Amino acid sequence: MVKIKTSNLNLHFGQNHVLKNVNLEIEEKKITAIIGPSGCGKSTLLRTFNRMNDFKDDMKISGSIMVGDQDIYLDKIDLSHLRAKVGMVFQKPNPFPKSIYKNVSYGLDIQGKFSKSEIQAKVEESLCAAWLWEEVKDRLHSPAMSLSGGQQQRLCIARALANSPEVLLLDEPTSALDPQSTARIEELCVALKQRVSILIVTHNIAQAGRISDYTAFMYLGEVVEYADTSQMFTVPKDKRTEAYLNGVFG
Amino acid sequence: MRRKLNAKLGILSLYVAIAISIGFLLIFIFSIFYKGSSVLSWSFLFSAPRAAMTEGGIWPALVGTFWLSFLAVLISVPVGILSAVYLNCYAQKGNWVSLVKICVNTLAGIPSIIFGLFGMALFVNLMGFQVSLLSGALTLAVVSLPIVINASYEAISSVSGDFMEASYALGASKRQSILRIMIPTAMPNILTSVILVTGRVAGETAPIMFTAATFFNRQLPRSVFDEVMALPYHIFALMTEGTHADQQVPIAYGSALVLLLLVLLISGSALILRYQLRKKRQW
Amino acid sequence: MKKLYDSLFYLITLICAVGTMIMLAGIIISIFNEGLPLFRHVKIWDFLFGTFWYPTHAEAEFGISTLIVGSLVVTLGALVIAIPLGLGSAIFISEIAPAWLREICKPLIELLAGIPSVVYGLFGMALLAPMIRQLFHLDSGLNAFTAAIILGLMVLPIISSMCEDALQSVPKALREASLALGATRWETITRVLIPASRTGVIGGVLMGFGRAIGETMVVLMVAGGSAQMPKSIFQSVRPMTAAISAEMGETVFRDIHYQSLFAIAIVLFIITFGFSLLSETMGRKR
Numbered sequence: 001m002v003k004i005k006t007s008n009l010n011l012h013f014g015q016n017h018v019l020k021n022v023n024l025e026i027e028e029k030k031i032t033a034i035i036g037p038s039g040c041g042k043s044t045l046l047r048t049f050n051r052m053n054d055f056k057d058d059m060k061i062s063g064s065i066m067v068g069d070q071d072i073y074l075d076k077i078d079l080s081h082l083r084a085k086v087g088m089v090f091q092k093p094n095p096f097p098k099s100i101y102k103n104v105s106y107g108l109d110i111q112g113k114f115s116k117s118e119i120q121a122k123v124e125e126s127l128c129a130a131w132l133w134e135e136v137k138d139r140l141h142s143p144a145m146s147l148s149g150g151q152q153q154r155l156c157i158a159r160a161l162a163n164s165p166e167v168l169l170l171d172e173p174t175s176a177l178d179p180q181s182t183a184r185i186e187e188l189c190v191a192l193k194q195r196v197s198i199l200i201v202t203h204n205i206a207q208a209g210r211i212s213d214y215t216a217f218m219y220l221g222e223v224v225e226y227a228d229t230s231q232m233f234t235v236p237k238d239k240r241t242e243a244y245l246n247g248v249f250g
Numbered sequence: 251m252r253r254k255l256n257a258k259l260g261i262l263s264l265y266v267a268i269a270i271s272i273g274f275l276l277i278f279i280f281s282i283f284y285k286g287s288s289v290l291s292w293s294f295l296f297s298a299p300r301a302a303m304t305e306g307g308i309w310p311a312l313v314g315t316f317w318l319s320f321l322a323v324l325i326s327v328p329v330g331i332l333s334a335v336y337l338n339c340y341a342q343k344g345n346w347v348s349l350v351k352i353c354v355n356t357l358a359g360i361p362s363i364i365f366g367l368f369g370m371a372l373f374v375n376l377m378g379f380q381v382s383l384l385s386g387a388l389t390l391a392v393v394s395l396p397i398v399i400n401a402s403y404e405a406i407s408s409v410s411g412d413f414m415e416a417s418y419a420l421g422a423s424k425r426q427s428i429l430r431i432m433i434p435t436a437m438p439n440i441l442t443s444v445i446l447v448t449g450r451v452a453g454e455t456a457p458i459m460f461t462a463a464t465f466f467n468r469q470l471p472r473s474v475f476d477e478v479m480a481l482p483y484h485i486f487a488l489m490t491e492g493t494h495a496d497q498q499v500p501i502a503y504g505s506a507l508v509l510l511l512l513v514l515l516i517s518g519s520a521l522i523l524r525y526q527l528r529k530k531r532q533w
Numbered sequence: 534m535k536k537l538y539d540s541l542f543y544l545i546t547l548i549c550a551v552g553t554m555i556m557l558a559g560i561i562i563s564i565f566n567e568g569l570p571l572f573r574h575v576k577i578w579d580f581l582f583g584t585f586w587y588p589t590h591a592e593a594e595f596g597i598s599t600l601i602v603g604s605l606v607v608t609l610g611a612l613v614i615a616i617p618l619g620l621g622s623a624i625f626i627s628e629i630a631p632a633w634l635r636e637i638c639k640p641l642i643e644l645l646a647g648i649p650s651v652v653y654g655l656f657g658m659a660l661l662a663p664m665i666r667q668l669f670h671l672d673s674g675l676n677a678f679t680a681a682i683i684l685g686l687m688v689l690p691i692i693s694s695m696c697e698d699a700l701q702s703v704p705k706a707l708r709e710a711s712l713a714l715g716a717t718r719w720e721t722i723t724r725v726l727i728p729a730s731r732t733g734v735i736g737g738v739l740m741g742f743g744r745a746i747g748e749t750m751v752v753l754m755v756a757g758g759s760a761q762m763p764k765s766i767f768q769s770v771r772p773m774t775a776a777i778s779a780e781m782g783e784t785v786f787r788d789i790h791y792q793s794l795f796a797i798a799i800v801l802f803i804i805t806f807g808f809s810l811l812s813e814t815m816g817r818k819r
Contacts, residue, residue: 052713057631080253084715094706097729107714110724112253156710163715253717260719264629267621268638271693274686275645281660282652329549336546350550352813353557359740359809360802361747363774364564367781367798371563375786392556399553423535425542446647453649456749456774460781482651482750489658489754499659506652517647521640 003028003167003197004049009063011044013056018044020221022063026214031189031198033212033229035205037249041221042201046169049199050086051079067167084111087160087196088169092176093152095144095159100136103144103155107163122162129195130158131188150181154188161196168192170200174207186211205245209233217241279510286507289500295508299501308505313470314383314478315509318462319452321387321474322394327444329391330398331433337399338406339428358396362456365393369461384474386462393457394447401443405436442524449516453509455482465491481509564802567787568795571595580796586760586771588780588790595793597800599760603677603770604801606763607752608745610681611688615741618685619692620734624722626693627700639697646690654754657683662755671767673757678766680756684748688741695740699733700726736815743808747801749774773797 004026011019018041026032034042047053048065051072065072072082084107095103104123108114114122123140127133132154136147144155153173160168170189174182189198189211202208208215209229216226217238225232225241236242243249293307300306333350341347369389379385409432417427433440455463463483471478488502572580575595583596626638661682662674669678703726711721727734757769758779771779777794784791 050713052709055712078254080715080717082715083713088713090706090709090713092706094704094710096707096710096725106711106716106724110253110714110716110720159710159714253720257717257719260723261629264621264625267618268625268630271618271622271645271686271689272638272641275641278648278656278686282656285659329552332546332549333553336550340543340546341550350554352810353554355813356806356809357553357557357560359743359747359805360560361749361774361805363747363749363777364560364798364802367567367777367795368560368563370781371567371795372559392560395553395556423539425539429542449647453647453651455649455651456778459778482649485651485655486750486754489655502655503659506655509649510652513647513649514644517644521643 001028002026003068004199005066006048007064007066009045009048009065010061011041011048011053012058012060014058018221019048022223024216024223024226026197026199028197029193029195030213031193031200031211032214032216033208034199034201034216034218035203035208035244036218037244038203040218042218043171045218046088046171046199046201049167049169050083050088051077052083052088054079080110084163085165086167086169087163087165089153089156089160089171089173091172093149093156095147095152095155097143097145099141100144100147100155101140104159104162106159126158126162129161129192130154131184131191132158148181150177150184153177153181153185157185157188157192161192165196168196168198170198172201172203175203182207205247217244219244282503282507282510285500285503286505286510289504290507294504308481308484308501308508310470311479311481311484311505312508314463315452315481315512317383317471317478318386318390318458318480319448321383322390322451323444323448325388325391326394326398326447330395331402331440333395333399334402334406335428335433337403339424339432354396354399357392358400362393362454365389366457366460368392369457374461379475381460381462381464381477382475383462383471383478386458386478386480387474389457389461390451390454393454394451397447397450398443401447402436402440405439405443406432408439409435438523438527442520442527445520445523446517449513449520452516453482453513455480455486458483481505481512485509561802564795564798568792568797568799570787571789571792571796574789575793580793581800584762586776588793589783593789595789595796597773597776597797599762600771600773600776600797601800602762603756603760604746604752604772604774606677606766606770607680607684607756607772608742610677610766611684611745612738612742614682614685615688615692615745616738619689619737619741620696622689623693623696623700624726627697628718628722628726642690642693645686646694650687650748650750651754653683653687654750657751657755669767673769675755675757675769676767677756677763677770680752680770680772681766683751683755684745687748687751688745691744692737692741695737696730696734699730699737702733703729732815736812739808739812739815743805743812746772746808747774747805749778753778773801777801 002025006022006024009019009022022045034045036042044053053059061073067086101123104126105119108119108122124133127136132151135151147155174185186207192198212229215229215232217224219240225236225238232241233245236245295307296309297307298310337347337350366389369385373379373385373388374381413431413435414427417431458480462478463480464477465487485502485505488498492498580595580597582598583594584598585594585596586599587594622642626635630638657679662679665679666674707725707729708721711725752772753775756772756775758771758775759769760771763770777797781794
């Protein structure tokens, strides 16, 4: 099943042509990694899927992106709804300066259509799913900033899960973390693919190899190669992919 | 739908807030310009008031304001910069510095009328300078001192320690490094604040009410011990004293326009200078 | 020689810094020195809570409660105007305006702060007061309401720039996190940005309060000047600063009236000092 489909996607920031003719089909409930050297447009691509690029004044986009059977760049699209459905976790853990509980309940609170007990249940469920519940269940109301970096990042994942997303976008989620926390987040990703489709941007090639089912290699705004991860990592088709995987540039 | 509506109304309220704020500013400036420009002329600027303030110009007040601000800044700028140097380079970091900084900030928060009372008690009465240009300038110097210190402190702190180390490494003493490297590097930023302070001082009324200003004086001050007219006080006096309101109010508007132009010119040039410096800054 | 100059320079900077502290001490000492002798003649309680301010009568009375109430009414009125406008402008400049509009709005608001208070006073007296008088069918437009409007607009840029600094210091990541969870811009502002910057916002409000209660020229010219308990905001009041500045000229050096005005200055100083300490500690916490 295809979850996300981009067709002839082009994106400009002012004069810069950042994404060039991107055509991708992202499989449902799999992990798809996007790799490539810095500045190749991989984060920008990720941010098109929940329209987080919209805030840049000089952004121009053409082509289409279907999430499920919705074209998400139609004018009538409800951005709040889209962003709840397509969750995102950022490079550096960014919990709100609120309690752990309030962080997770935030997305549900703002929707304003859930009862207190529903929210409570959902918070617990999300924290469990992000493997954080055991560590924080006795201090749900202490500040989120008191958690360690790895815990904060899992909190951010729990926060996104509370919205019951269909897709989870991870933008280099482990680049600010130590190896142990990184390993834990990687395992978590693999476990989470039962419930959501995951797209992960990473500049850690080994990480893509460890956890992803499919990999897209981007270079200078183009998707150079997109294939089954094991296949790409053993027999890359494109010279540039091979060079990148072998650490020739990056 | 309710969320959408809230968001729309919320953002709309922000537009309303900024529109009222800026709308008021424009009405304000426009009305002062509109009413003031009808009396503005060369003779208004360069002649003395006549016929019990109902005719004539504002020349003595302009001259008085110039001398008051000039002398005040002349006193407060060196003292302020040197205090900032002390805080930055010599004082032990810790309680002593934070005590001095608390004093400076407290000084900055004191209402200007209290400065006026202080000036009256100390300079006018105790030191016996009487109501004079000198008392007023000293009072205004105290008013501007905390602003100068804070601004210089910021400017000096932002000078990179690398410059100072390089200077030490070349055999310069601390004093030489401060005077030849640190202050010159910080000078553009200090200058901007000095200009801003001058604008502020020129517009102050309360501190000079009892220390320097006089309602009416045809003569220009001949020494620092003379009473002076001052533009801000002149506006106040025209509005509240005298009996010919219909003739005095237009003159007050004219004086206000001159004062406003003066202050805007001064602070405008400071803002432009700051903008230019930010663009040029290379370290 | 070089050594001597070095020490000399050090000494000069030290003298300047200590001189500044002596100035502050001097201000405090002088107003207390001139003001405290009043309490040989008037009880502190009667001074603070007495309702009659008749400093020049044969049977003089020195109760400043009406003056304090006058100051508070005008100041709180000013804040009621300045807080929503200032905070709203700050949010607009920091969060909503595109870059070019921000470059226009910010200096304009700063301009508002640079206008001399006596010009505000003139505007209030000659333009706003007649308008208020007609609009509300009053006998005089010089009252607490008019003064509060003018004062509010004077305080607005202070509150606005403090709030804007506070908003700017909130990391961009928090905005993105909230938006990515499906919050609208408005929800992000009210639920994340304002709570995260609240110490700065409160600091700005405190600073605005201190500035408004100490402002002299506007209330002297616009508030009306009668020392009475106001029954409505459309009545004339005599704030503390107005009383000091209006009456000082009539006093004789160190007579009881002169002392009472300095005693008012002590009260004013304690209030503003308290507020600047408070906003200072708020800033420290951040």
